[in-house]
Amino acid sequence: MRKVRLCLKGLLYSVLFLLAFLLLYGLSSVLLSRILVNEKVVPEKSVTLYLLSNGMHTDILMPLTNEVFDWQKVVSSQQVQDTEAPYHYVAMGWGCRKFYLETPTWADLKFTTAFQAVTGQGGTLMHATFYEEIPSGAERVSLEISKESYSQLVEHIKQTFVLEQGRGVLVPTNAVYGTSDAFYEAHGRYHLFFTCNSWTNAMLKRSGIKACIWTPFAFDVMRNYQK
Template sequence: MKRYLKFIFYPILTFIAIILIYLLSAYALSRITVDAEPNTSQDVGIYILTNGVHTDIVVPIKSNQIDWSKEIKYSNTVLKDTVMNYLAMGWGDKGFYLETPEWADLKFRVAFNAAFALGNTAIHATFYNKMTENESCKKIMISKKQYTRLIDYIDGSFQKDDNGHVINIKTSANYGGFDAFYEANGSYSMFHTCNTWANNGLKRSGQKAALWTAFDTGIFLKY
């Protein structure tokens, strides 16, 4: 009997130890700050936005550098409303995005695939008319050069067709009337989450960020 208990006890103990190490590492590394680039101009206003779990990067739809609506089309949303000024984009696990509208809908298969990089990824794009700064929405002023790097980072996260265009995912799993989903590059995992993607975007564009984070708190504690 003791032998059988060992076969059950040790794997469970190992699993708990791995989870604790992961959480402790996530806490410690997210508290280490990567400083913003010094002495840069403040030309473009972007935002970081969280729903309490997931971080989006929000950019102006149109600027002298890019018109996002040429690829992220209003017509791909339910309401097709063109009176919009901002575009929020977040990267994540495709199965989680499309099959889990609420936490109560989360399936073990979806969670397992997401945690261990077994699924595909998608970008969730949402149009906004205006942004309201609060604890869940922070404005960051960046230079044009930094915005160019952020554009390249976000654009490179989209999967493209043979003609170089982003690929809209046809689905009825929209969260509202102003959003759409697109095929993305990369693999989601417990080590590279939606918040890791957003944090890396901030680092790429020379903004204050966490050394590494899996959770949105690692980002928002810096702002």
């Protein structure tokens, strides 16, 4: 009987610890996502970017090529299924390898995949999606930034890629989301405190663009740029 009580007591403590952790995690996100950095920077509005969101994940949409940088030097529209389309934009996202390749929909999510992701065991990939025009059906916000900030953003995103002779290392897979996207090897660890949305926020923050101190959530990233 004593062993049963000890087990129940241990279970209770575990549940209370988990609840306290989730509460602290949520409060930290609420507070830190509302503290902005680079907010007073008034850039020369030379380059227009977009942030895209599906509610859970964010991508940075950029010109495929402009006077600052040509992304075809790193990724290639010839590495997607539809190689004939006249692409003008590319969206970059970073995330958990197992999520990207093994969870095409939330119905496919497995406990092991989620556990490995939040504990930093799932590996990471870069996801590049090419667009002919700015997608109208996606949730999006626009950002006007300077050429200098865009140049910094390009460098930070490039550093996330595993590069060979300056080009991203393609991941051969059929687990793409459509006919205009591809996956590439990436640096970094995805975990509970640095998610795909934390990466988006970090890329902007490190480039001198308005961002928050920290957030793991897509809606916090998007809210900071809604007019």
